[in-house]
Amino acid sequence: MIHFLFGELGYNALPFYSAIATVAASVVVLGAVVVVGSITWLRGWRALWSEWLTSVDHKRIGIMYVVVSFVMLARAVIEACVMRSQQAVAYDSPGFIPPEHFAQLFTTHGTIMIFFMAMPFLIGIYNFAMPLQLGARDVSFPVMNSISLGLTSAGAVLMMISLCLGKFSTGGWTGYPPYTELSFSPGVGVDYWIWALTLSSLGNTMTGINFAVTIYKKRAPGMTLFRMPLFCWTALCISILMIFAMPPLTVATLMLAMDRYLDMHFFTNALGGNMMNYVNMFWLFGHPEVYILILPAFGVYSETIATFSNKRLYGYTSLVWATVSIAVLSFTVWLHHFFTMGQDGSVNAVFGIATMLIAIPTGVKVYDWLLTMFRGRIRLSVPMLYASAFMILFVVGGATGVMLANPGFDYQVHNTLFLVAHFHNMLIPGLLFGMLSAYHYWFPKAFGFRLNEVWGRIIFACWTGGFLLAFMPLYIVGALGMPRRSQEFFEAVYQPYMYVALAGAALVFCALASMAIQLWTSIRNRDSLRVFAGDPWNGRTLEWSIAAPPPEYNFARIPKVDSVDAFYQAKQQRTAWRAPDEYFDIPLPANSPVGFLCCVSGGAFGFALTWHIWWAVVVSALVFFGSIVLRSFNRDTMRIVPSGEVQETEENWLLALSETPPVANEAMFTTANRGLVREPV
Amino acid sequence: MTRLIRILAGLNRGRPGLLLPALVFSGLFLTGCDAGNITFLDPAGPIASMQRHWFFLLLIGLFVVILPVLIGVPLCLWRYRAGNRKADFRPNWDFALPLEFLVWGVPAVVVVLFSLLVWGPERRFSPERSLTDAPPLAVDVVALNWKWLFVYPDSGVASLDHLVIPQGREVVFRLTSDSTMQSFFIPSLGSQIYAMAGMVTHLHLLADRPGRFLGENTQFNGMGFQNQKFAVDVMPGEAFDRWIARAHESPLRLDAGTYRILRKESTGDEAAKALKPDSGQKTAMPQFAGVPEHFFRGILARYTGAPGRIPG
Structure with missing residues (x-):
């Protein structure tokens, strides 16, 4: 009976096997208690339910995605610091973390950073900004959007539960079999990993479909594809990448699940299984994934560099074609992740050259951004700082990438810390700096007040310095042959670099703490940072033409577009901020609990499968599909914002706008900035 | 310094x-x-x-x-x-055709140059291609959790976590795994290559100076991963022959009983202690005599079903 109710779950699943695990689990439980407690204390449950959890508004879903990613970022950064501390003391010594725990750390760190930090962050930013840039009222499938968020969050919750109950996988974020098969990894860890990934990859596939359809169908009148902001172009490219790249991951993890649950032999050593099939499928997802992660950052930089240089983006058409060719090429290079798997040198050479081809459009992009700055009026805002650091550091990472694309060199540094340094060099200055600058750039649009500038600069300094200290030494120890994922090492020559890398990790931790402080002080001083007028950076694209925060319907009247940088042009022709002649009722998608139900039942499904609680598997699957089926009978899916309400909101804002004094370009970062900036001369 | x-x-x-x-x-x-x-x-x-x-x-x-x-x-x-x-x-300047040629052209030229390097020498010296015309020394490598077994099929001897090769003579490694996937790597000599169960990969290397070098597995494969290092000794030809001769005299034979101990999950040191329990703290890595014929093929046959004697 007990076994029927709880499956494999028992007392020994509690995290008392090591002090560090106990502390980590306690922090998670305590954090959850504090959150629940403070919501109750603030009497926030009703508002949370009706305005957030059941909301299908793309802006709110976007914000919730970013919240998920920040929580997961905090956990994964702390894990990184623990690993760096271990390696700093691991010369010829087992240190303070046993191998099994260390392996869990690098597995969760990688899994979280890719699937539960980076993906939710960029999807959240797109969700918020992309429909606004297109001049749309929402994405094409708002409820599906909320289900995608639900599935990603369910995966993230599963990751957090794995800290408290049972042990996580030790197979790395790539989960290569046969190590992750039952014969070598018999515990529940790999199952946690499989279901967390499966849930999130299903959510991401749906997001890809949603974004692509939105871009094809919801652009404002006159906005041809070649008048879209570059950020939306990158959204289109990554959506298509997600549609084609996520399913191989879902299939690969499900096949691994079938090996583990149903005694099949897709990737086992024996009985005809072949792990090479997994490796190919994984990287068929994994390499496009690299560009799913980096293209959004390219999109953000294309916006921020133009805005803060006060200049049109140089080479728009070139940049579009460069983006598209990167997206296409990304499907042709997956083999470079395993040059060392024993195939013929000619095969490797072909894939090596294909890989280097990607350097061409990427180089074009960097040059184009540089030419955008050329003869501009550059304001060194926080996003511009990130963009500058990105360009310098990214070309370094790109250079090491071209080196790794050379099979002859890759044979030497594959699986070493050189590789680890390379991909962190791409993902931190590339993806993360891009997303952090997007966060600083669009935060005032989302919440109506700017983030504290001084703390923004401190965060930037900590991230940049921390990155340099933490990862430049790894290039060197990698070239000296130190394998990644080593819990202990025996070469004295590595040791000093490990100290430097630890200092870097400490700085990154300071960056994380500064982010919390910045958010806190900005919220406290929000009145002096308000930018209700809505255009605090002298923006160029449609999202800046409305109030900050935007009304739920986004645009009282859908704008007409006849050029790239539509809002900038309107400001030049003095046609911006015109009150509409007439106000109409605006239909919006009504709230729906389906996304939340899918989150809960999807999470329960993954948890039950992990612990073999079969009755719960059946119940949660029924709830999951039942809620979607029931939803399809609901015909009352829209609600109307009456024209009177729209008129009141808009007139309120236009009145405030007319009373807002525009500030000079130089005063943009002072409290004088109320959301209106004069054009520089 | x-x-x-x-x-x-x-x-x-x-x-x-x-x-x-x-x-x-x-x-x-x-x-x-x-x-x-x-x-x-x-x-x-x-x-x-x-x-x-x-x-x-x-x-x-x-x-x-x-x-x-x-x-x-x-x-x-x-x-x-x-x-x-x-x-x-110039807020509205956003295009110049001559610059387009530079912007696309410079990266393209650089990539073409590097492609010549990839297609030429790097391909010529990829792991599976031989380096010299002289007949190479064959070494069969079996990856085990968390140790390496080196078999010298021409001499019928083997050694655990200790690779000895002659100076100046090409060595061809045939690698397979009898457990997880691992990556065989001697940085001072050259390329690394995966060892996978049921499959054989090939690696050609040549050492041109004597000395002791680091060998390691770079592919995480469990809790003994960080200890999966092995010493590589490069010796002049005569010394190598003496080493082979000594291996023939080893009391340990690579029979089914020995191999059962080797296949258990353990580091090289632990396995060595299990094989030679009375040899004190610091044991030299064991050598084995009497390697059965088709030993390597037998390990492959575990997974492929091909004929051969199944060890262990």
């Missing part, structure tokens, strides 16, 4: 150095520790020394390519800062 600088400056062992990148790189090495025998930067064979050469070539070439960005970004930031009213301001 001086040795290290010589290594890094490419002055080691007579090869004229590629001084610029070597100096840049050696500037990063702030320690006085000896990094010899663990890295291709101090090569002990032609493959590793070519890889070092390619590394420096790529370092110089790519440095030249990224230099305009490293200079251009700070320059633009300073010159076109908002406060500098004297600088040009």
Whole structure:
């Protein structure tokens, strides 16, 4: 009976096997208690339910995605610091973390950073900004959007539960079999990993479909594809990448699940299984994934560099074609992740050259951004700082990438810390700096007040310095042959670099703490940072033409577009901020609990499968599909914002706008900035 | 320290150095520790020394390519800062055809140049191709959790976590795994290659100076992963022959009983202790005589069903 109710779950699943695990689990439980407690204390449950959890508004879903990613970022950064501390003391010594725990750390760190930090962050930013840039009222499938968020969050919750109950996988974020098969990894860890990934990859596939359809169908009148902001172009490219790249991951993890649950032999050593099939499928997802992660950052930089240089983006058409060719090429290079798997040198050479081809459009992009700055009026805002650091550091990472694309060199540094340094060099200055600058750039649009500038600069300094200290030494120890994922090492020559890398990790931790402080002080001083007028950076694209925060319907009247940088042009022709002649009722998608139900039942499904609680598997699957089926009978899916309400909101804002004094370009970062900036001369 | 600088400056062992990148790189090495025998930067064979050469070539070439960005970004930031009213301001300038040729052309030319390197020498010296015309020494490598078994099929001997090869003679490794996937790597000699169950991969290496070098597994495969290192001894021909002869006299035979112990999850040291329980604290890695014929094929047959004697 007990076994029927709880499956494999028992007392020994509690995290008392090591002090560090106990502390980590306690922090998670305590954090959850504090959150629940403070919501109750603030009497926030009703508002949370009706305005957030059941909301299908793309802006709110976007914000919730970013919240998920920040929580997961905090956990994964702390894990990184623990690993760096271990390696700093691991010369010829087992240190303070046993191998099994260390392996869990690098597995969760990688899994979280890719699937539960980076993906939710960029999807959240797109969700918020992309429909606004297109001049749309929402994405094409708002409820599906909320289900995608639900599935990603369910995966993230599963990751957090794995800290408290049972042990996580030790197979790395790539989960290569046969190590992750039952014969070598018999515990529940790999199952946690499989279901967390499966849930999130299903959510991401749906997001890809949603974004692509939105871009094809919801652009404002006159906005041809070649008048879209570059950020939306990158959204289109990554959506298509997600549609084609996520399913191989879902299939690969499900096949691994079938090996583990149903005694099949897709990737086992024996009985005809072949792990090479997994490796190919994984990287068929994994390499496009690299560009799913980096293209959004390219999109953000294309916006921020133009805005803060006060200049049109140089080479728009070139940049579009460069983006598209990167997206296409990304499907042709997956083999470079395993040059060392024993195939013929000619095969490797072909894939090596294909890989280097990607350097061409990427180089074009960097040059184009540089030419955008050329003869501009550059304001060194926080996003511009990130963009500058990105360009310098990214070309370094790109250079090491071209080196790794050379099979002859890759044979030497594959699986070493050189590789680890390379991909962190791409993902931190590339993806993360891009997303952090997007966060600083669009935060005032989302919440109506700017983030504290001084703390923004401190965060930037900590991230940049921390990155340099933490990862430049790894290039060197990698070239000296130190394998990644080593819990202990025996070469004295590595040791000093490990100290430097630890200092870097400490700085990154300071960056994380500064982010919390910045958010806190900005919220406290929000009145002096308000930018209700809505255009605090002298923006160029449609999202800046409305109030900050935007009304739920986004645009009282859908704008007409006849050029790239539509809002900038309107400001030049003095046609911006015109009150509409007439106000109409605006239909919006009504709230729906389906996304939340899918989150809960999807999470329960993954948890039950992990612990073999079969009755719960059946119940949660029924709830999951039942809620979607029931939803399809609901015909009352829209609600109307009456024209009177729209008129009141808009007139309120236009009145405030007319009373807002525009500030000079130089005063943009002072409290004088109320959301209106004069054009520089 | 001086040795290290010589290594890094490419002055080691007579090869004229590629001084610029070597100096840049050696500037990063702030320690006085000896990094010899663990890295291709101090090569002990032609493959590793070519890889070092390619590394420096790529370092110089790519440095030249990224230099305009490293200079251009700070320059633009300073010159076109908002406060500098004297600088040009062309807010609507967004295209120039001649620049397009440069912007697309320069990266394209660089990629073509590097492609020649990839298609030419790098392909010629990829792991599965032989280096010389002379008959190579064959070594069969079996990856076990968390140790390596080296079988010398022509002599019928084997050794655990200790690879001994003759100086100046090409060695062809045939690798398979009797457990997880692992990556066999001797940085000072050259390329790494995966070992996978039921499959054979090939690796050709040549050592041109005697010494003891680091060998390791770089693919995480469980809790003994960090200890899965092995010593590689390169010896002159006669010394190598003596080592083989000594192996023949070893009391340990690679029979089913021995192999059962080796297949258990354990580090090399633990397995050595299990095989020679009475030899005290610091045991030398064991050698085995009497390796059955088709031993290697038998391990493969576990997974492929092909005929052969199944060990263990």
